[in-house]
Structures are given as C-alpha cells and as structure tokens.
Amino acid sequence: MYSFLSLLFSFAAIAGGLILFRRWRYRRLNLPPGSLGLPFIGETLQLISLYKTDNPEPFMDERMKRYGPIFMTHVFGEATVFSADPDTNRFILANEGKLFEISYPGSISNLLGKHSLLLMKGNLHKRMHSMTMSFASSTILKDHLLADADRLIQLSMDSWSNRVLLLEQAKKITFDLTTKQLMSFDPDEWTESLRKHYVLVIEGFFAIPFTLFSTTYRRAIKARTKVVEALTPVVRERRKRSEIDGERKKDMLGAMLASGDQFSDDEIVDFLLALIVGGYETTSTIMTLAIKFLTDTPLALAQLKEEHDQIRSRSKPGAPLEWADYKSMIFTQCVVNETLRMANIIGGIFRRTTTDININGYTIPKGWKVFASLRAVHLNPDHFKDARTFNPWRWQNKSETTVPGNVYAPFGGGPRLCPGYELARVVLSVFLHRIVTTFSWVPAEEDKLVFFPTTRTQKRLPLIVKRREESSHCI
Numbered sequence: 001m002y003s004f005l006s007l008l009f010s011f012a013a014i015a016g017g018l019i020l021f022r023r024w025r026y027r028r029l030n031l032p033p034g035s036l037g038l039p040f041i042g043e044t045l046q047l048i049s050l051y052k053t054d055n056p057e058p059f060m061d062e063r064m065k066r067y068g069p070i071f072m073t074h075v076f077g078e079a080t081v082f083s084a085d086p087d088t089n090r091f092i093l094a095n096e097g098k099l100f101e102i103s104y105p106g107s108i109s110n111l112l113g114k115h116s117l118l119l120m121k122g123n124l125h126k127r128m129h130s131m132t133m134s135f136a137s138s139t140i141l142k143d144h145l146l147a148d149a150d151r152l153i154q155l156s157m158d159s160w161s162n163r164v165l166l167l168e169q170a171k172k173i174t175f176d177l178t179t180k181q182l183m184s185f186d187p188d189e190w191t192e193s194l195r196k197h198y199v200l201v202i203e204g205f206f207a208i209p210f211t212l213f214s215t216t217y218r219r220a221i222k223a224r225t226k227v228v229e230a231l232t233p234v235v236r237e238r239r240k241r242s243e244i245d246g247e248r249k250k251d252m253l254g255a256m257l258a259s260g261d262q263f264s265d266d267e268i269v270d271f272l273l274a275l276i277v278g279g280y281e282t283t284s285t286i287m288t289l290a291i292k293f294l295t296d297t298p299l300a301l302a303q304l305k306e307e308h309d310q311i312r313s314r315s316k317p318g319a320p321l322e323w324a325d326y327k328s329m330i331f332t333q334c335v336v337n338e339t340l341r342m343a344n345i346i347g348g349i350f351r352r353t354t355t356d357i358n359i360n361g362y363t364i365p366k367g368w369k370v371f372a373s374l375r376a377v378h379l380n381p382d383h384f385k386d387a388r389t390f391n392p393w394r395w396q397n398k399s400e401t402t403v404p405g406n407v408y409a410p411f412g413g414g415p416r417l418c419p420g421y422e423l424a425r426v427v428l429s430v431f432l433h434r435i436v437t438t439f440s441w442v443p444a445e446e447d448k449l450v451f452f453p454t455t456r457t458q459k460r461l462p463l464i465v466k467r468r469e470e471s472s473h474c475i
Contacts, residue, residue: 029363029365030361030362030363031072031362031363031364031365032067032070032071032072032081032362032364033066033067033068033071033072034063034067034071034072034073034082035072035073035074036072036073036074036079037073037074040077041074042073042074042075042076042077042079043073043074043075044074044075044076044077046059047059047073047075048452050062051451051452052452054448054449055451056375056379056388056449056451056455057347057373057375057376057379057451060082060084060373060376063082064084064376069083069084069085069088069376070082070083070084070085070088070359070360070362076105078368078369079365079368079369080350080368080369080370080371081362081364081368081369081370081371082370082371082373083370083371083372083373084373084376084377084380085360085377086377086383086404086406086407087406088359088360088372089348089372089373089374089377089406089409089413090405090406090409090413090414091359092349092351092370092372093349093372093409093412093413093414093416094413094414095414096351096414096415096416097121097122097125097415098354099353099354099355099357100351100352100353100354100370101121101351101352101354102118102119102121102350102351102352102416103350103351103352103369104118104119104350105205105206105209106209107204107205107206107207107208107209107217107220108205110209110221111201111204111205111220111221111224112270112273112274112277113224113269113270113273113274114270115266115267115269115270115271116270116271116273116274117129117132117271117274117275117278117419118274118278124261125415125416126415127261128271129415129416129419131252131255131256131259132252132275132419132420133419134255135181135251135252135255136181136419136420136421136422136423137422138422141422141423141426142323145181145423145426146321146323146326146426146430147320147321148177148180148181149177149426149427149430149431150320150321150430150434151320152173152176152177152180152187153173153427153430153431153434154434155176155187156169156172156173156176157169157434157435157438157439160439160465161465162464162465162466163444163462163463163464163465164462164463164465165459165460165461165462166287166288166291166460166461166462166463167284167285167288167456167457167460167461168460170283170284170285170287170288170431171195171280171281171284172195173284173287173427173431174279174280174283174284174287174427175191175195175198175276175279175280175284176191177279177427178275178276178279178280179191179194179276180251181251181252181279181423182251182252182253182272182275182276183234183238183251183252183253183272184249184250184251184253184254190230193230194227194230194231195280197223197224197226197227197230198223198227198276198277198280199223200219200220200222200223201220201223201224201227201277202220202277202280202281203216203219203220204216204217204219204220204221204223205220206453207220224273227273228269228273231269231272231273232265232269234253235253235265235268235269235272236265238253238254238257239257239265242254242257242258252272252275253268253272256268256271278418278420279420279423281345282345282346282424283420283424283427283428285343285345285454285455285456286339286340286343286345286424286428287427287428287431288456288457288460288461289339289342289343289449289455289456289457290335290336290339290428290431290432291435291441291461291463292447292449292457292461293338293339293342293343293390294335295441295443296390297390297392300335300390300392300393301436303331304331304332304335304432304436305436305437307329307330307331307332308329308332308432308433308436308437309437311325311328311329311433312437321430321433325433326426326429326430329429329433331392332429332432332433333395333425333429334392334393334394334395334396335392335432336425336428336429336432337392337395337408338390338391338392338394338395339390339428340410340411341378341384341408341410342378342379342388342390343449343455344374344375344378344410344455345454345455345456346374346454347373347374347375347376347451347454347455348371348372348373348374348375348376349371349372349374349412349416350369350370350371351369351370351372352367352368352369352370353365353366353367353368353369353370354366374409374410374412375455377406377407377409378407378408378410383403383407384403411424437468438467438468439465439466439467439468440465440466440467440468441463441464441465441466442463442464443461443462443463443464444462444463444464445459445462447459447460447461447462
C-alpha cells in the first residue's frame with residue numbers, strides 16, 4: 001500500500017512539475033488563448049466525447065465562445081492551434097510549403113504511400129497537382145467525363161430495387177467512375193474485388209498505426225498490399241504497350257507514362273492508389289448527404305424535381321445528358337453549394353509550422369500543429385444566416401453567391417486545392433438528376449449525421465426506393 005501511494009505521489013509530482021514548467025515556458029510567448037489540458041492527454045478525450053452529440057462543431061463552439069476564433073489546445077499528443085477565422089485559414093492554406101508543411105497521422109501516411117499526391121512536396125507536388133487538375137478540366141468534363149458519369153450512374157441504378165443503402169451505392173458509383181478516369185476500366189469483377197480491398201484500407205485511416213495493437217490497422221495494411229498487387233501488373237502492362245507500339249490511352253495512367261518525369265512503377269501505383277481513395281470516399285459521401293438534406297427538406301426536393309423534369313421533357317426518352325443540360329441546372333447548383341457548405345467531409349486541414357509564426361497578434365511556435373477549420377467557418381452565423389439550416393435558396397441571393405473564397409472553401413485552397421473539385425460538382429449534379437427523375441423514396445429507418453472523424457450518416461442512409469412510374473406514394 002505504501003509503495004502504491006509513493007508511486008501515485010511521484011506521478012502527481014511529475015505531472016504537476018510538467019504543468020508548471022509548461023506554463024512558465026509558454027508564458028514567455030504570446031500564444032493564442034486556450035488550455036493545453038492534462039500532460040500527454042491534453043484535451044483529446046473532451047474532443048472525442050463532445051462529438052458524440054448532434055452538434056456538428058461542439059469542440060469548436062465551446063472554445064470559440066470562451067477564447068474567440070483562434071485558440072490553442074492539445075489533442076492527439078500535440079499542441080495545436082485551432083482557427084475558425086477565415087483570413088487566418090486562407091493564410092495557412094496559401095503558405096503551404098513556406099511557413100507550413102503537411103502533417104497527417106501516421107496511419108494515413110503509411111496506407112497511402114510516400115508517393116501519394118497528399119504527401120508530395122515542392123516542385124513534384126506542383127507538377128502532379130497540375131496534371132491531376134488537367135484530367136478534371138472543363139474541356140475533358142465536357143468531352144467525355146460527363147458522359148462517363150451519366151452512363152455509370154445509370155448502370156448502377158439499374159440494379160436498385162426496394163431497399164438500398166445509399167452510401168454503399170454512391171461509393172460503388174464513384175469508385176467505378178474513378179477507375180474509369182484513371183485507368184480506363186469499366187466495372188467488372190476485377191474492379192469490384194479492388195473496391196472491397198479499398199474499403200478495408202480506408203477503415204485503417206484513423207486506427208492506431210501499429211499492427212501489434214490494432215486489428216483494424218493490421219487488416220488495412222494487408223488490404224493495401226492486395227491493392228498494390230492488383231495495380232502493379234496493370235501499370236507494367238500499360239508501360240510495355242506504350243514502349244512497344246506507342247499506345248497511349250487518354251487517362252491519368254497514360255499521362256504519367258508519357259510524362260518526362262520517368263516515374264517508377266512503385267511511384268505510379270502509390271499515386272493511383274491515393275487518387276482512387278480521394279474520389280471514392282469524399283464524393284460518395286457528399287452524394288449521400290445531399291439526398292439526406294433533400295429528404296428532410298421537401299420544398300427543396302420538389303423544386304429540384306421540377307427543374308430536372310423540365311430537362312428530361314426537352315430530350316428523347318433514354319437520351320444521355322448533354323453539357324447544355326448540365327449548364328441549365330441552376331437550382332441544382334444551389335443544392336450542390338449548400339450541401340458542400342453544410343457537409344464538409346473533412347472538417348478542416350492539419351498543417352505544421354516550419355518556423356515561429358506571428359499571426360493576428362499571436363505567436364505560434366515552430367513545430368506546432370495548426371488546424372484550419374473550414375466547417376466552423378461555414379457553420380458560423382456571422383458568415384451565413386441560419387448557418388446550421390439547410391437552405392439552398394440562400395445561394396440565389398446576391399450577397400451569398402459572391403461570398404469570399406476564404407469564407408466558402410469546401411475544397412480547401414492554396415497549392416493543395418482539391419484537384420477534382422469541378423468533377424465532384426458535375427458528378428453530384430448528374431447523380432441528383434438521375435435519382436430524382438428515376439425514383440421516389442422514403443427513409444427505410446431513421447438515420448442521423450455523425451461528424452467525427454469525418455461527416456457521414458450513421459446507418460449509410462437506408463432508403464425504400466420505387467421507380468417513379470410504379471408509385472406516387474413516396475417522397
């Protein structure tokens with residue numbers, strides 16, 4: 001008993017000493033207001049427990065009321081400055097590679113690979129980011145990506161009957177479209193097998209990055225190996241064909257093989273692996289949340305149906321969507337904007353300071369993490385009236401359609417602006433067109449949003465769907 005009390009006293013003394021030393025050290029710096037919490041643990045437990053509520057930003061809300069839009073805390077083992085200030089967020093995003101550098105959990109870095117676009121730096125990142133954006137440009141979207149999206153979405157919906165888990169269906173659609181864009185593959189048994197491995201890889205993103213302690217992470221590492229084993233022969237075969245007969249398909253793999261950078265097979269595989277993750281997870285979730293918001297807002301759904309029924313009335317039955325159809329989707333774009341505002345899949349971005357930084361009168365020490373919260377800005381009533389209410393009509397107002405880029409930033413910004421931002425908008429618009437003109441639906445059971453570690457629906461949005469000509473009793 002005496003030994004236990006002695007040990008407990010020693011631990012308390014060490015913890016108290018650490019707190020006093022930390023206060024003395026940081027008092028010399030003009031740090032943002034806030035609390036670093038307990039040694040080692042910080043405020044991590046508070047952050048995780050608060051996000052179990054229905055509030056999309058409980059951790060940010062509580063501290064912003066107390067400290068303002070910029071505050072310090074200590075989460076996931078590191079001192080971190082959080083920002084919900086639009087100008088500060090823009091400063092962080094714009095100074096990527098200068099004052100800040102990327103910083104992601106080890107689990108994500110290990111599973112994506114060191115050659116992924118997410119982890120690239122410097123000139124190589126600039127070149128690859130530019131190449132990726134070129135494959136989702138307006139010209140390519142108009143020439144063939146719109147048609148690919150329309151065809152693959154209809155192909156997937158052909159199998160819908162009675163009850164569907166919308167998130168699962170949306171993920172299949174986005175995976176099929178991404179593999180088509182990157183490697184020119186149409187859906188088949190090989191792509192479906194690859195997708196199942198990807199599901200396991202993504203599950204490991206927020207696991208403890210040690211195979212000994214985490215079954216989820218161990219399973220994700222094995223799944224990543226399977227993905228690499230599937231992609232590597234594809235890359236080798238395409239390289240062989242391009243060298244022998246000059247064959248070059250108009251996809252991302254073809255562009256990488258034809259570039260002057262002489263990428264190795266391993267580099268190309270890492271690059272493709274990460275791009276598939278990006279297209280698969282984020283766009284599919286946005287598609288699902290759009291339907292969730294519309295289902296909960298019948299007036300918006302009715303107006304959206306009216307717009308798309310008018311588009312269909314101008315075309316022959318079964319005709320594919322044309323670029324002019326997409327450009328005529330005025331209210332649809334309001335729905336897209338509002339969905340993106342309400343449902344940032346990633347609440348913000350982490351960066352690490354490369355030097356002491358003075359910003360807004362505060363000093364952020366070198367080596368600290370910063371978190372630019374995009375969602376907290378989007379949900380701030382100072383920037384959007386009734387900010388936590390889904391209201392697509394707000395985007396018809398001149399004041400909101402001209403909102404500054406630092407206030408509305410669903411795709412990030414700066415050198416790491418999401419390269420597929422325009423493609424995501426097109427895919428979501430086409431998906432909305434096909435689902436509202438083909439189906440009526442009601443929720444199969446109550447579902448709600450979850451906001452940590454990413455925004456999603458708790459039960460993958462189960463719906464009872466019927467083709468519109470079959471029933472008029474659904475939504």
